[in-house]
Amino acid sequence: MSKTEQLSTYVQRQQQINWHIKPPQLSIFDIELTERCNNNCIHCCINQPVNHQPSIHRELSASEWKDLLSQASALGAPSVRFTGGEPLLRSDFVELYLFARRLGLSVMLFTNGRLITPELADLFVRIPPRETIELTSYGMSAESYETVSRIPGSFEQFRRGIDLLRSRGIRFSVKGTLLPPAKSEIEAFIKWHGEICQQQRLPSLVLFLELRHRRDSIQKNGRIIKMRLPPEEGLAYLSRNRDDFISDVHSICKYSTTKPTALLFTCNAGNRLCIDAYGRIQYCLALRHPDTVVDSRSHSISYYLNEFLPELRKIRATNPEFLRRCARCMLRGLCEQCPAKSWIEHGVLDQPVEYCCEIAHAQARWLGILKEDEYGWEVRDWPERVRRLEEKTAGS
Numbered sequence: 001m002s003k004t005e006q007l008s009t010y011v012q013r014q015q016q017i018n019w020h021i022k023p024p025q026l027s028i029f030d031i032e033l034t035e036r037c038n039n040n041c042i043h044c045c046i047n048q049p050v051n052h053q054p055s056i057h058r059e060l061s062a063s064e065w066k067d068l069l070s071q072a073s074a075l076g077a078p079s080v081r082f083t084g085g086e087p088l089l090r091s092d093f094v095e096l097y098l099f100a101r102r103l104g105l106s107v108m109l110f111t112n113g114r115l116i117t118p119e120l121a122d123l124f125v126r127i128p129p130r131e132t133i134e135l136t137s138y139g140m141s142a143e144s145y146e147t148v149s150r151i152p153g154s155f156e157q158f159r160r161g162i163d164l165l166r167s168r169g170i171r172f173s174v175k176g177t178l179l180p181p182a183k184s185e186i187e188a189f190i191k192w193h194g195e196i197c198q199q200q201r202l203p204s205l206v207l208f209l210e211l212r213h214r215r216d217s218i219q220k221n222g223r224i225i226k227m228r229l230p231p232e233e234g235l236a237y238l239s240r241n242r243d244d245f246i247s248d249v250h251s252i253c254k255y256s257t258t259k260p261t262a263l264l265f266t267c268n269a270g271n272r273l274c275i276d277a278y279g280r281i282q283y284c285l286a287l288r289h290p291d292t293v294v295d296s297r298s299h300s301i302s303y304y305l306n307e308f309l310p311e312l313r314k315i316r317a318t319n320p321e322f323l324r325r326c327a328r329c330m331l332r333g334l335c336e337q338c339p340a341k342s343w344i345e346h347g348v349l350d351q352p353v354e355y356c357c358e359i360a361h362a363q364a365r366w367l368g369i370l371k372e373d374e375y376g377w378e379v380r381d382w383p384e385r386v387r388r389l390e391e392k393t394a395g396s
Contacts (some may be wrong), residue, residue: 026072026075026076026077026078026272026273026305027077027078027272028077028078028079028080028081028108028272028273029069029072029077029079029080029081029105029272029273029275030080030081030083030272030273030274030275030285031065031068031069031080031081031082031083031275032046032083032084032085032274032275032276032277032285033059033065033082033083033084033085033087033089033090033093033096033277034055034059034084034085034086034087034089034090034277035047035048035052035055035084035085035276035277036048036049036050036051036052036055036056036084036085036086036089037049037050037084037085037086037089037112038050038086038089038112038114038115038151038154039086039112039114039149039150039151039154040149040150040151041138041148041149041150042147042148042150042179042223042224042227043148043177043179043209043223043224043227045209045210045211045212045213045224045286045344046084046085046212046213046214047085048085050089055277058277058278059277059278060277060278060279060296062092062095062096064279064296064297065096066096066099068275068279068296068301069096069099069100069103069105070103071300071301071302072105072273072301073103073104073105075301075302075305077105077273078105078106079105079106079107079108079130079131080100080105080106080107080108081107081108081109081110082096082097082107082108082109082110083110083285084110084111084277085277086111086112086114086115087109087110087111088111088114088115088116088120089115094120094123097123097127097129098127101127101129106129106130106131107129107130107131108129108131108132108133108134109129109131109133109134110134110136111133111134111135111161112135112136112149112154112158112161113135113157113158113161113162113165114154114157114158114161115157115161116160116161116164116165117164118164121164121165121167121168121170122168124165124168124170125168125169125170128170131171132171132172132173133165133170133171133172133173134172134173134174134175135158135161135162135172135173135174135175136174136175136176136177136206137158137174137175137176137177137189138176138177138179138181138182139155139181139182139185140182140185140188140189140192141155141185142155142156143181144181144182144185145158145182147181148177148179148181148182162174162196166196172197173197173199173203173204174193174196174197174203175203175204175205175206176189176193176203176204176205176206177205177206178205178206178207178229178233178234178237179227180227186237189203190202190203201241201244202237202240202241202244205237207229207234207237207238208228208229208231208234208336208355208356208359209224209227209228209229210224210286210341210344211224211225211344211345212224212344213285213286213288213344214288215343215344215347228355231355231358231359231361231362231363232362234359234362235359235362235363235366238363239366246367260327260328260329261327262316262317262322262323262327263313263314263315263316263317264315264316264317264338264339264349264350265283265312265313265315265339266332267338272284273301273304273305275296276288276293279295279296279297280293280294280295280296281293281294281295281296281299281301281304281308283309283312283339283340284340286340286341286343286344287339287340287343288343289339289343289349292312292339292349294308315339315349317349317350318350319348319350319351319352321351321352322350322351322352324377325352325357325375325377326350326352326377328377329375329376329377330369330376330377330379330382330385330386331360331361331364331369331370331376334360334363334364335356335357335359335360335376336353336356336359336360337352337353337356337357337360341353341356360376361375361376364376367389368389369385369386369389
């Protein structure tokens with residue numbers, strides 16, 4: 001019996017027990033089709049070479065992905081996001097794309113754009129993905145772009161992919177990464193982004209780099225750390241459009257008012273199912289700690305959602321430093337500290353990540369929530385401070 005048939009049997013059994021019981025609803029379904037990439041970016045947290053044989057042999061087959069897509073669709077997922085690595089490296093990408101669309105799923109595609117062909121662009125016209133395709137730019141010139149991608153000719157191929165989408169009226173967006181080779185081009189990127197995407201808001205930029213998600217290379221991590229922005233530089237970009245930044249903070253403030261807790265999984269990431277290139281169901285694509293994943297080759301998505309995930313959400317921190325700081329900090333809404341970040345940086349789930357802490361405190365001090373000599377875990381009147389900030393936000 002396939003996992004799809006198992007899922008159908010499970011749903012029918014539940015309906016027989018109590019007619020009003022419904023299967024869980026998925027918001028977004030993330031699929032990492034491959035870790036392999038045709039770029040070799042110096043800052044990448046996941047990439048493997050195009051012909052990396054260990055990855056190729058372990059990746060899920062098209063039939064296995066179709067089974068998972070069917071399960072997700074049956075559980076109410078409205079969309080699927082194909083990401084990687086570079087998802088277009090998969091020779092069966094079109095097959096999987098069409099299968100997802102026939103299931104009624106909208107498709108989000110995260111790509112570097114280099115492998116977009118006229119035929120693929122024409123397909124997106126005939127059978128639209130129904131979601132905006134997202135591309136990433138690493139520079140406004142071949143020199144800056146290829147200093148990051150480390151692949152000759154990649155800039156020209158990226159621009160060709162953009163042109164193919166534009167010429168056919170296919171919706172897309174472009175995000176950037178604020179890296180040393182392209183810092184001097186940021187104003188040119190903002191102008192270009194506004195022209196090709198017809199958006200007034202500042203483009204999305206990856207500002208604060210993550211280390212390798214699989215903790216697989218001390219050398220690569222060292223290179224990433226050297227390229228990390230100081231928190232103040234990232235803040236300078238976030239706050240350059242003050243009104244937009246304050247508006248974005250409004251919703252964050254409400255989350256910041258949650259009571260101190262030792263629970264580790266307090267974000268909503270678990271509502272969007274993630275499966276890596278080798279079939280492991282994850283809380284999010286960054287969290288690959290072996291105790292937090294389920295093998296989809298032996299367990300259904302329904303098992304993960306109904307049995308595994310509720311238990312995962314019960315895990316509490318035991319690290320004394322986490323309990324002293326993170327569990328009590330008023331900045332949890334602003335801070336990116338989470339089990340995934342802790343795993344990536346330290347190999348455990350509950351150790352504070354100093355880089356995240358520095359970034360959150362820099363933002364809080366700029367917003368006026370904290371004084372220069374204060375730390376978020378020391379503040380006792382945080383509900384009042386957040387209330388004042390919300391009032392300030394509402395009036396801005």
